[in-house]
Amino acid sequence: MLFELVITPEAQDEIDRLFEHDEDSAAELLLLIERLQEDQPELEDLCVPGNRFRYDPSFEVKKFEAALQRGKNIYTVRYNLQDGSLAPYRLLIGYHSQNGTYYALQVAPRKGAYEVGSEGFRELFRRYEQCGIPTYK
Amino acid sequence: MSYSVDTSSAEYRPTSSVPSVVENGELTFQVCTLFHTRPPLRSGELNASEYLARVEADPRKSAALARARGRAGQRVSENEAISLTKLRLSAKLSQAQLALKLGTQQPNIARWERDPKNMTVETVFRFAEALGVEPTAVLEATRVQNG
Numbered sequence: 421m422l423f424e425l426v427i428t429p430e431a432q433d434e435i436d437r438l439f440e441h442d443e444d445s446a447a448e449l450l451l452l453i454e455r456l457q458e459d460q461p462e463l464e465d466l467c468v469p470g471n472r473f474r475y476d477p478s479f480e481v482k483k484f485e486a487a488l489q490r491g492k493n494i495y496t497v498r499y500n501l502q503d504g505s506l507a508p509y510r511l512l513i514g515y516h517s518q519n520g521t522y523y524a525l526q527v528a529p530r531k532g533a534y535e536v537g538s539e540g541f542r543e544l545f546r547r548y549e550q551c552g553i554p555t556y557k
Numbered sequence: 558m559s560y561s562v563d564t565s566s567a568e569y570r571p572t573s574s575v576p577s578v579v580e581n582g583e584l585t586f587q588v589c590t591l592f593h594t595r596p597p598l599r600s601g602e603l604n605a606s607e608y609l610a611r612v613e614a615d616p617r618k619s620a621a622l623a624r625a626r627g628r629a630g631q632r633v634s635e636n637e638a639i640s641l642t643k644l645r646l647s648a649k650l651s652q653a654q655l656a657l658k659l660g661t662q663q664p665n666i667a668r669w670e671r672d673p674k675n676m677t678v679e680t681v682f683r684f685a686e687a688l689g690v691e692p693t694a695v696l697e698a699t700r701v702q703n704g
Contacts, residue, residue, distance in 0.1 A: 427608040429601030439618065447621035450612055451629060454622070457605035458652040458667050502628040519595040552596060 423463045423520040425456050430547055431511075434527040438509065445507050449527065452479055452499045452511065456522075466522065467495050467515055484512065486536045491555040492548050493517065494525070496534075506530070512544055516553045523551045609651070623649040639698045641670045641684070648688045658687040673699040 438446040456463050466481055479499040487494035497511040512526040525547045528540055579586040612618045630647030645655055652666040669676050685692040
């Protein structure tokens, strides 16, 4: 199976907005997308726990537990800035395992990205469903 | 004894299924292979390569991305030996851009960066020219990566 990363229009808009007020964070996020697009085996293993140790420059993929508990196959990607510190944003990815497609669903500030019941959380689920990713029961 | 997958839900419904029989000594299995085809992209959705092409068409974003590659080149394996990836990022090039310079396809660059064993001497020299480094730097990177 050939794996693919799809950027949703909503995430594209969020990256554009990020460019307006934090160009470095936005550029590092684009570099991460480029990296995933270039490396098919890396994309294939993206959601395998513990793989972060072999990524260089480093980034980390973690299960979004609150979403998984609700049957949504969503992961958070944390990435670093030029000084090695964690970027103040997260990329939230939905994974459609039947056809090997990852969807970049949302770019969210680290603070508040995981608040269950927030408007951002509901919007994340709305985008997930719009992409046609199954809800696993 | 039989096990089955409930494919009645639209979300799980395969595009096609191919029944077959597998025999293994005394056991016979009835197998049904389910195939899922990727649906067409929604309006506005872009796969990552299309999206990045759009980014490269925007001078401001393209320049910011090139700077980020340069920074990553410095950061990658800072305490470790040189690698082909580090050389490329230091030259502020994506794999696709380097592939264009070399007249090859991006997956070939990805393959060489992962495992440079199959690089020919000619490729090493072309790599060096495209990256603006001495061939010895590329050779050193391949030697280190090959262990």
